[in-house]
Each structure stands twice: as structure tokens, then as C-alpha cells.
Amino acid sequence: MSIYPQPPDLTEEELRRRNARSRALGLFLGALVILFFIVTIAKLGGNVMNRPI
Amino acid sequence: MTIAAERLDQSSPAFDEERPTIAFGTARDYYELLKPRVMQLVIFTALVGMLTAPGPINPILGFASLLAIAVGAGASGCLNMWYDASIDALMDRTSKRPIPAGAVKPGEALAFGMTLSIGSVLFLGLIANWQAAAFLAFTIFFYVVVYTMWLKHWTAQNIVIGGAAGAFPPMIGYMAVTGSVSLESFLYFLLIFVWTPPHFWALALVKSNEYARAGVPMLPVVAGPNATRLQILLYSIALIPVGMAPALISHAGLLYLVVATGFGVVLAYYAYDLFRKREGDEARKAAFRLFGTSILYLFALFGARLVEQLLPFLPWSLMK
Structure with missing residues (x-):
């Protein structure tokens, strides 16, 4: 038995909303990763190829 | 019907005063916390500020800067809703906003607003310049602290002085390109x-x-x-x-x-x-x-x- 207080049983509707929120958060974080990557490449510009071989 | 409105509807299965409250908001509720209509105005005026600036701007960095300014404005709207939730509950026009309607808890809105505020300022500083980022930070501070917490409750000239916060975006947009006004x-x-x-x-x-x-x-x-x-x-x-x-x-x-x-x-x-x-x-x-x-x-x-x-x-x- 857990020593932590248990959350209330969720209704179908609450589960649906929580899942929808989790999906939205996942999409948001994924979009943020892509945005950071693209912006980094744009900031580097031509220098992206400028590295010692 | 929005989630917030459903929460108010006593026939909804979500409505039960006896149950412990849990986070109820969906992505749409959080989006509404950003005052999307105000954000449209901010995006439009900041874009004009950027495009009137001399010199070229990388379209990707320009778009990202605009996004940062819009999110910063949305974050200040969110913090405004957090602080004024008790007032919003008393007015028909605002009573269905996510916090007074019970879809988002005040603490969640505060964390959401603060995270977006800090994130948007840092992001703008890193991709554009720190002058524009400082200006965006000042705008958020002005709207949340000077207008929402002070002027709005104190003087009839509240929206005259507080209107400056909504007027800054063209200057921020211009500054994001040039570093000056x-x-x-x-x-x-x-x-x-x-x-x-x-x-x-x-x-x-x-x-x-x-x-x-x-x-x-x-x-x-x-x-x-x-x-x-x-x-x-x-x-x-x-x-x-x-x-x-x-x-x-x-x-x-x-x-x-x-x-x-x-x-x-x-x-x-x-x-x-x-x-x-x-x-x-x-x-x-x-x-x-x-x-x-x-x-x-x-x-x-x-x-x-x-x-x-x-x-x-x-x-x-x-x-x-």
C-alpha cells in the first residue's frame, strides 16, 4: 500500500481530457525541439559547414 | 461549449463539489489563458515593426522572434488572468475564463505564465538580441505588475497608462531586427x-x-x-x-x-x-x-x- 495520497478515480471524461492534455503537451514539446533545431541551424548559417575535418 | 463552461454546468459529470479537485484543463483552456485575440494584435503590430526595420532579416529567425514576442504577450495575459481571477468571476464578460470557471487552478496558471514569460524572454535574447529581450521582459513586467496589480485597481486612468504595454510590440519587433528603436x-x-x-x-x-x-x-x-x-x-x-x-x-x-x-x-x-x-x-x-x-x-x-x-x-x- 502506498504511503502517498491516491488521486481520485477518474471518470471517462476526465481520463479523455487528461489524455488529450498529455498529447497536446507532447506535441508542444516536440514542436519546441524542432523549432530549437531549425533556429540553431539558421543562426549558424554558412558556418554550419565550417569545422575542422 | 468550452471545457470551462462545462465545468460550470452542474449536469456535467465533471461537476461534483465533494470530489477532490484535479487538473481539469485541456490544451484549449491553456490556449485561452494566453488571450489569443490580444496576441493577434501583438503579432500583427510587431510584424509591421519588424518589416519597417532597415536591413535584411532571416525569415526563420524573424518568424521565431515574432513567436517569442507573441508568447511573451500571451504569458502576460495569463498572469493577468491569474491575478484578476476573483474580479473575472464577478463579471459576465470574463466569468467563463478558465480560472474562474474552475478548469485551470490559479497555481497552474501562475506556473504556466511564469514559465512562458521567462522562456519567451530567453528565447528572444538568444535568437535576436538582448535589447529586444529586455524590452519584452519590461513589457511583461509593465502589464502584469504596473497595470494589473497597481493601476487597474487604483486609478481611472488605468488603461491610459497601462495601454503602453499593448503599444510596445512594434518597437520590440523593430528592436529584434536592429537592436535599437x-x-x-x-x-x-x-x-x-x-x-x-x-x-x-x-x-x-x-x-x-x-x-x-x-x-x-x-x-x-x-x-x-x-x-x-x-x-x-x-x-x-x-x-x-x-x-x-x-x-x-x-x-x-x-x-x-x-x-x-x-x-x-x-x-x-x-x-x-x-x-x-x-x-x-x-x-x-x-x-x-x-x-x-x-x-x-x-x-x-x-x-x-x-x-x-x-x-x-x-x-x-x-x-x-
């Missing part, structure tokens, strides 16, 4: 600054009972509707030369000048109409007409300036 970007600040009182007071006239109930000292509540009508008329007349100024003393062109003059005169006429019609349904209609026209006014002026800036890049212009 120009006369033209300042004139756009001035334009939105002078535009805000007649825009907001037209709505406050109709909703003055709600503001009085919530204890917010809006001008119609403190000085009365007729004094407010006079102030609206004076600001609307002042807005004509202020709106024309970017063309007369800066770089805006003929199209902008024609639009600014035409819409300025129309807005002043509707303000005069509101000044004359003081009672009944006609007065109410006049206030809503002025409110709607004021939104159109700002979009028309900034739209005209946007068209002027984009004209050289249109296909038939490039063929010359």
Missing part, C-alpha cells in the same frame, strides 16, 4: 497608445455596471458616462494626426496616409455619434459600433503599412 516604431507605439482609451472605454461604457460590481475604477464608473464620452471624443480626434504622423514625418507611404486619414475621420465621427447618443439602445449600439470600428481601424492602418512594405517583393514588382 526608430522614430517610425515610436510613432506606432504612440498610435496604439492614443488608440487604447477610446477603444477600451467604448466597451467599458456598456459594461460599467460589471466594472462597478467588481470594484474596478474604470472611467465610466468613477467619472460617469458623459465625461467618458467626452474623453473618447477628444482621444479619437487626437488620433487623426497621430495616425497620419508615420506618413507625414517618417517613412510610411501614400497608401498608409489615405487609409489613416479615412479611418481616422470615420472613427472620430463614430466617437461624435457616441457623444450625442447618451441613452437607451441607440447609445449602446453606438458604443459597440465604435468598439468594433476601433479594432478595424488598427488592423487597417497596420495592414496598409504591411502592404506597402511587401509590395516590392510581389511577383509583378520583381519583374520590373
Whole structure:
């Protein structure tokens, strides 16, 4: 038995909303990763190829 | 029906006073916390500020800068809703917002707003420059602390001074490109600054009972509707030369000048109409007409300036 207080049983509707929120958060974080990557490449510009071989 | 509205609906399975409260909001509720309509205005005016800046801008970095400015503005809207949730609950216009409706808890909204505020400022600093980031941080501070926490509850001039926060985005946009401000970007600040009182007071006239109930000292509540009508008329007349100024003393062109003059005169006429019609349904209609026209006014002026800036890049212009 857990020593932590248990959350209330969720209704179908609450589960649906929580899942929808989790999906939205996942999409948001994924979009943020892509945005950071693209912006980094744009900031580097031509220098992206400028590295010692 | 929004999630927030459903939460208020006692027939909804989500409504049960006995159960422990859990996080209820969906992505849409969090989106509503950002005041999307205000964000549209911010994006539009900041874009014009960016496009009027001299020199090229990388379109990807420009888009990302605009996104940062929009998110910063949305975050300040979220913090405004967090602080004013108790007032929002008392007013019909705002009672269905996510916090008073119970869809998002105040603590969640505070964390959301703070995270986005800090994130947007850091992001703008890293991709554009730190001057623009500092300006964005100041704008958020001004809107949340100076306007929301102080002016709004203290003086009838609340939206006059607080309107500066909504007027900064063109200057931030310009600064994101150049690292400095120009006369033209300042004139756009001035334009939105002078535009805000007649825009907001037209709505406050109709909703003055709600503001009085919530204890917010809006001008119609403190000085009365007729004094407010006079102030609206004076600001609307002042807005004509202020709106024309970017063309007369800066770089805006003929199209902008024609639009600014035409819409300025129309807005002043509707303000005069509101000044004359003081009672009944006609007065109410006049206030809503002025409110709607004021939104159109700002979009028309900034739209005209946007068209002027984009004209050289249109296909038939490039063929010359």
C-alpha cells in the first residue's frame, strides 16, 4: 500500500481530457525541439559547414 | 461549449463539489489563458515593426522572434488572468475564463505564465538580441505588475497608462531586427497608445455596471458616462494626426496616409455619434459600433503599412 495520497478515480471524461492534455503537451514539446533545431541551424548559417575535418 | 463552461454546468459529470479537485484543463483552456485575440494584435503590430526595420532579416529567425514576442504577450495575459481571477468571476464578460470557471487552478496558471514569460524572454535574447529581450521582459513586467496589480485597481486612468504595454510590440519587433528603436516604431507605439482609451472605454461604457460590481475604477464608473464620452471624443480626434504622423514625418507611404486619414475621420465621427447618443439602445449600439470600428481601424492602418512594405517583393514588382 502506498504511503502517498491516491488521486481520485477518474471518470471517462476526465481520463479523455487528461489524455488529450498529455498529447497536446507532447506535441508542444516536440514542436519546441524542432523549432530549437531549425533556429540553431539558421543562426549558424554558412558556418554550419565550417569545422575542422 | 468550452471545457470551462462545462465545468460550470452542474449536469456535467465533471461537476461534483465533494470530489477532490484535479487538473481539469485541456490544451484549449491553456490556449485561452494566453488571450489569443490580444496576441493577434501583438503579432500583427510587431510584424509591421519588424518589416519597417532597415536591413535584411532571416525569415526563420524573424518568424521565431515574432513567436517569442507573441508568447511573451500571451504569458502576460495569463498572469493577468491569474491575478484578476476573483474580479473575472464577478463579471459576465470574463466569468467563463478558465480560472474562474474552475478548469485551470490559479497555481497552474501562475506556473504556466511564469514559465512562458521567462522562456519567451530567453528565447528572444538568444535568437535576436538582448535589447529586444529586455524590452519584452519590461513589457511583461509593465502589464502584469504596473497595470494589473497597481493601476487597474487604483486609478481611472488605468488603461491610459497601462495601454503602453499593448503599444510596445512594434518597437520590440523593430528592436529584434536592429537592436535599437526608430522614430517610425515610436510613432506606432504612440498610435496604439492614443488608440487604447477610446477603444477600451467604448466597451467599458456598456459594461460599467460589471466594472462597478467588481470594484474596478474604470472611467465610466468613477467619472460617469458623459465625461467618458467626452474623453473618447477628444482621444479619437487626437488620433487623426497621430495616425497620419508615420506618413507625414517618417517613412510610411501614400497608401498608409489615405487609409489613416479615412479611418481616422470615420472613427472620430463614430466617437461624435457616441457623444450625442447618451441613452437607451441607440447609445449602446453606438458604443459597440465604435468598439468594433476601433479594432478595424488598427488592423487597417497596420495592414496598409504591411502592404506597402511587401509590395516590392510581389511577383509583378520583381519583374520590373
